[in-house]
Amino acid sequence: MFFTGLIYKQTYVFKYETNFIDRFSYKSSAVAFSQQTNQYKSIDNYLKEVIKTNQIPGLAIGVIKDGKVIFEQYYGTENLEDAKKVNPNSMFRIYSTSKLMTDVGVFQLIEQGKLSLEDHVSKYIDHLPKEWQNVKVKNLLSHSSGIPDFVAFSDILPEYSGSKTIERLSREKMDFTTGNEFRYNQTNYMLLAMIIEKITGQSFENFILNNQFRDTKNQVIFSSNSLEKIPNRVIKYNYNPERKKYEISTYREGKKAHPANGIAITLPAFLKWSNQLAKNDLLNQKTKEMMWQPFEYGNKKDVFAYGWEISKANDVRSYGFSGGNVSA
Template identity: 80%
Template sequence: MKQILIAALALNVSPVAFSQQTEQQKSIDNYVKEAIKTNNIPGLAIGVLKDDKIIFEKYYGTENLEDNKKVDPNSMFRVYSTSKLMTNVGIFQLIEQGKLSLEDNVSKYVENIPKNWQNVKVKNLLTHSSGVPDFVAFNDILPEYSSSQAIERLSKEKMDFTAGNEFRYNQTNYMLLSMIIEKITGQSFENFILNNQFSDVKNQVVYSSNALEKIPNRIIKYNYNSETKKYEKSKDVEGKKAYPGNGIAITLPAFLKWSSHLSKNNLLNQKTKEMMWQPFEFGNKKDIFAYGWEINKVNNIPSYGFSGGNVSAYRIFPQNNLTIIMMSNGYNFFPAQYHMINGIAAIIDKKLMDNYSLAEESIIAEFAKPNNQNAEKNYFKVKSESSKWDFEDTLNNIGYILLRNSRIDEAVKVFELNLKEHPQSANAFDSLGDGYFSAKNYNLSLKNYKKSLELNPQNTNAQNMIDQIEKLMKK
């Protein structure tokens, strides 16, 4: 006890506060270990900043499954689309310097763009409201294509919608942002980001959208194969044009330092950050998104962040001076990043407790179990906690995950439960149709597709499946 008191006093922390922090760390650690077990996560790094101090930094599991090398502070996790946050900050650094405006047309900086892209502005790229075609949707745009070659190919396609009207996630937006950065600065995109955001930790950050490239200490995502019941290392190769959207691999200490710089206004001033986190006004008046950042609210407290590849997530709570970083290399059932961020936030500050998210996590965990006989009972118990809660999308997602994991009978039961809960949902009927189709019960599948189409005549999937089943039944 004497040693603890001395350590607490040396850190200018009261014994009570020291004890509370220790208990909090234990609670986070126990929660994370349970999440790892539920989701069978191979390797994970978690970092938490509170009041500009690191209050939790821990490493779990292995970098890879081939030699069981342990995750440690040198492990560079590929964070996929969480990389977009650094691109966002880079753009706003140029805005802050007066070299760029949100209202600038992209054509001011990017040469030879298609005529129907002429009205697209910088703000539309950041908010995924550009309407330009997404290069990942076209298999003939090869990984080795330059950004200019990708644009030339995309010029043959129509706009998806009028710029500014709606949110539609799109990697071409970030390719164009990197071209703007290069045009203004005269530097390569990756050098600009490293020099202006990671100057003190350059050796802990690398850009590469090639999972096959051998990079020391870089951790690549594992995808779970439901047929073999084993993890397989990702082999995605996307080229340099994907760097601004998904290319960063970073250590947890470097990410924590970047976050500290962001919080202390070393990367952007406070006014610029507030501009970056303002909701964009979409034409459809429905979508909610800031300038490159997701907006989340818990108990009316705002937070901003993003996630990548279903294996990483970043969330900053400015009012609480709190930041949570989660980086992993795989999962075998349900993407865990958002639940883990929410769960850790609730442990640190009860005002940030998202009871719906915690309830959803409990439901998913029970259905994920190989022997999940109590899952439905648990669902109704959890649901009874609030009359406002609706888990239609959650059950729907669980059903499809069970299908992908070849747990067809369980999937059908979940889809049946969802329909029982939402008897007027066209989507619930459609999903049950998919479940019965996978179970080769074509009569019941056809019945549910027809009911779905009756409720939603625009359901093209139901119509296509009806045609397919009727042809099968004629043979």
């Protein structure tokens, strides 16, 4: 069962690929029209309660079962300034859920024999600091690299390239011994994109679009700039407790952040991507199982796969990721 949702406003209510649909008292049965109608109403009623309780201005949600979209619906408006309704063309920024597409891209190259989890990052990227030489591809995916996170440094500007960011971070100490623990880090994904570009000779954006969104390119765009004017892109608002009002997000990180948080996508394109992943169209089953293996951290405490969060819902092990408190 896949459950995919996109919302705006700083509220998180969804998980990806879980048995979460049981929350709606959804019952497996023969596809009788009357029961389908009741199930649809049950989901719809539940969501309307969630929207009201959490004051969600706009939401797009889809449920996939056995390879078929059994529920797809759009609620509310795209922004707080006018009455334009959320619709199938609305493009939601999915923030860190973008990392899943980067993960799949990395494992596509692994499946093709062009990359290995055990490869050192220095095999593909020149002029890395001495302290980074032991970092491997697997450490980037599992957030166990120990490399400093560029978002922690206000002097690393959005327009900085990957190489300039590396040069600046080379003056910082490692956060911890490589492989020892999980620490969420955007620099890891900047480096993964640089590796993809080195191997393929393509821009990171084109590689992802050509290999995961070939039929839906016009429904996906890369931008880590909240202020950039993009047609149909839903606006994110953050609540300002001092002014007691919602304000448009002004967050921007530049192109180097695209692999970590840059994708804006329509719900139909997101559902198609989910289905293709489930059907092994993007990766074969063996590769997916490798991607979803828990990483062995030195501290023996943290639990995370190669870019995917592992969780349990109704005793079903699930893999996914959320982004910006607006998508999952």
